[in-house]
Amino acid sequence: MKIRLTDAARQQLTGFTVPENRVLRIDADMKGGCGISVHLSVEAGEPRRHDTTLDCGGGIVFHIDRFTERYLDEGAEIDWTKENGFTIGSSFDSGCTV
Amino acid sequence: MMNYNDLIFEISRPGRIGCSLPESDVPAVDVSKKLPAHLIRDEEPELPEVSELQLVRHYTALSNKNHGVDNGFYPLGSCTMKYNPKINEDVARLDGFSRIHPYQPASTVQGALGLLHELQEDLAVITGMDAVTLQPSAGAQGEWTGLMLVKAYLEQKGEKRTTVLVPDSAHGTNPASATVAGFRTVTVPSNEQGLVDVDELKKHVNEDTAALMLTNPNTLGLFEKDIVEIAKVIHEAGGLLYYDGANANAILGKTTPGKMGFDIVHLNLHKTFTTPHGGGGPGAGPVGVNKKLIPFLPVPRVVEKNDHYALNVDEPLSIGRVKGYYGNFGILVRAYTYIRTMGPDGLRQVSESAVLHANYLRKKLEPYFVSPYEQVSKHEFVLSGSKQKKLGVRTLDMAKRLLDFGYHPPTIYFPLNVEECLMIEPTETESKETLDAFADVMIQIAREVEENPDIVLNAPHTTVIGRLDEVKAARKPVVRYEKETIQT
Ligand SMILES: Cc1ncc(COP(=O)(O)O)c(C=O)c1O
Numbered sequence: 001m002k003i004r005l006t007d008a009a010r011q012q013l014t015g016f017t018v019p020e021n022r023v024l025r026i027d028a029d030m031k032g033g034c035g036i037s038v039h040l041s042v043e044a045g046e047p048r049r050h051d052t053t054l055d056c057g058g059g060i061v062f063h064i065d066r067f068t069e070r071y072l073d074e075g076a077e078i079d080w081t082k083e084n085g086f087t088i089g090s091s092f093d094s095g096c097t098v
Numbered sequence: 099m100m101n102y103n104d105l106i107f108e109i110s111r112p113g114r115i116g117c118s119l120p121e122s123d124v125p126a127v128d129v130s131k132k133l134p135a136h137l138i139r140d141e142e143p144e145l146p147e148v149s150e151l152q153l154v155r156h157y158t159a160l161s162n163k164n165h166g167v168d169n170g171f172y173p174l175g176s177c178t179m180k181y182n183p184k185i186n187e188d189v190a191r192l193d194g195f196s197r198i199h200p201y202q203p204a205s206t207v208q209g210a211l212g213l214l215h216e217l218q219e220d221l222a223v224i225t226g227m228d229a230v231t232l233q234p235s236a237g238a239q240g241e242w243t244g245l246m247l248v249k250a251y252l253e254q255k256g257e258k259r260t261t262v263l264v265p266d267s268a269h270g271t272n273p274a275s276a277t278v279a280g281f282r283t284v285t286v287p288s289n290e291q292g293l294v295d296v297d298e299l300k301k302h303v304n305e306d307t308a309a310l311m312l313t314n315p316n317t318l319g320l321f322e323k324d325i326v327e328i329a330k331v332i333h334e335a336g337g338l339l340y341y342d343g344a345n346a347n348a349i350l351g352k353t354t355p356g357k358m359g360f361d362i363v364h365l366n367l368h369k370t371f372t373t374p375h376g377g378g379g380p381g382a383g384p385v386g387v388n389k390k391l392i393p394f395l396p397v398p399r400v401v402e403k404n405d406h407y408a409l410n411v412d413e414p415l416s417i418g419r420v421k422g423y424y425g426n427f428g429i430l431v432r433a434y435t436y437i438r439t440m441g442p443d444g445l446r447q448v449s450e451s452a453v454l455h456a457n458y459l460r461k462k463l464e465p466y467f468v469s470p471y472e473q474v475s476k477h478e479f480v481l482s483g484s485k486q487k488k489l490g491v492r493t494l495d496m497a498k499r500l501l502d503f504g505y506h507p508p509t510i511y512f513p514l515n516v517e518e519c520l521m522i523e524p525t526e527t528e529s530k531e532t533l534d535a536f537a538d539v540m541i542q543i544a545r546e547v548e549e550n551p552d553i554v555l556n557a558p559h560t561t562v563i564g565r566l567d568e569v570k571a572a573r574k575p576v577v578r579y580e581k582e583t584i585q586t
Binding site for chain 1: 487488489490491492493494495509510511512514519551555568569
């Protein structure tokens with residue numbers, strides 16, 4: 001799998017020290033209720049069993065679990081802005097009901 | 099052999115016919131002389147052409163693929179998927195209910211109007227309200243109706259209040275209904291116990307507060323024990339209290355929203371009162387109110403005058419009609435039948451058993467999943483899949499795995515304030531054996547997550563269609579059948 005880091009995102013991550021026992025992670029989170037939405041984020045989180053790693057060079061290594069892999073598009077772009085922090089181009093909403 | 103996964107259009111063959119019509123006994127009319135040219139199609143419609151037997155087999159096969167309470171356990175939290183007794187269907191099909199017309203003179207449908215009137219009264223007693231409208235056709239429409247009542251009431255008092263408070267555990271329809279009714283919603287965060295934080299609530303209550311919408315027990319299955327104080331806070335600020343009755347199965351015959359201090363209530367008859375849940379309808383979401391709001395209720399309502407039932411239309415302050423005719427009549431007949439079948443003691447037993455079943459299942463599952471709240475549950479409970487998440491398996495994967503065992507999964511990822519949430523509502527109509535069997539499967543899945551996660555991650559394995567590609571479905575939805583689209 002390949003992802004693309006914008007210069008702004010790379011700059012942010014280069015200076016970032018991941019706390020002890022944590023890893024840099026791209027994570028997909030689901031939210032339900034009236035419809036399901038999947039939100040992708042970048043965080044420093046605990047390692048999970050069966051994580052795969054994605055080396056983006058310059059010491060930036062993302063951990064991704066199998067669930068997140070399903071929702072991350074090949075070539076997805078990670079950007080960073082002051083207002084929104086990290087954004088990943090693949091979040092989506094879908095309809096269904098509770 | 100015929101493939102029953104084919105669409106009806108795919109088994110169609112030109113010229114095949116499944117019915118025979120008698121000769122027309124009225125003169126043929128040339129439509130081109132009756133309708134404007136642009137409304138007349140110039141191509142034959144592509145209707146499927148199949149034999150009667152093919153048609154029957156096709157739809158029977160489809161119905162066998164469906165999952166309902168009649169063929170399996172359905173612990174979908176917040177939806178109260180209880181068994182719908184067949185006697186409801188018998189009664190709804192009686193000629194006096196099924197072969198009447200809404201515009202028949204009231205004097206010729208006294209039985210039907212009498213049933214509606216009694217149902218209004220029964221629901222008023224069950225909710226502790228003073229009057230009820232049967233018109234809204236779903237919980238969400240009940241919410242909207244209730245909020246339109248709030249608006250009309252405030253307008254009449256000359257007050258302009260614009261905010262509706264909603265806890266963060268509320269169902270999505272609460273803020274949606276408030277928005278559609280023209281209010282602004284403000285979310286109130288829950289405390290660590292999963293309940294409304296009264297101090298936090300106080301910070302949000304002011305002279306602009308029109309109402310607080312609350313579900314009690316809330317969507318975490320927890321009873322809001324501070325409800326009396328909450329009601330006081332809202333009322334002292336001049337706001338009204340709205341009860342989302344989706345969880346009424348937990349309190350039937352035990353307490354009422356009226357006693358808790360609520361001013362407006364909706365009930366979901368398709369949840370608590372054993373009427374079918376249709377995909378978007380037919381449902382029924384009657385709304386009850388206390389005295390001060392009666393003049394604003396939708397018209398018509400059934401009233402009794404001199405031993406005679408009539409439809410009142412003349413209510414100058416009424417918000418008007420919210421639904422055609424008098425509500426989903428056939429559904430109201432079914433709910434009435436249920437209430438009469440159960441009686442007050444029976445309904446009390448319903449809530450007792452619903453609560454017992456939820457707590458029984460919760461205790462069986464707690465050692466295997468994270469249970470985020472300590473308080474005893476009411477009719478449903480939530481678990482968190484956060485422990486399994488650390489092992490690389492998510493709640494969605496476990497829900498898919500449940501399909502392999504013939505169970506409908508619980509509600510997942512709702513409420514939003516619980517990580518990897520599973521919300522389980524077993525209902526009172528299930529046997530101990532079913533609860534035990536479901537618990538065994540959940541425990542097996544928890545073990546698989548530890549020992550053989552691939553079987554969970556790739557589930558379901560036994561369904562007609564395996565794991566769906568939700569990303570593709572969301573990004574490139576195909577919602578209209580076209581021969582070319584399906585064949586490529
Ligand atoms: C807590 C809650 N409120 C409101 C609703 C909306 O009810 P309905 O689906 O009848 O519109 C639901 C539906 O599941 C619910 O669970």
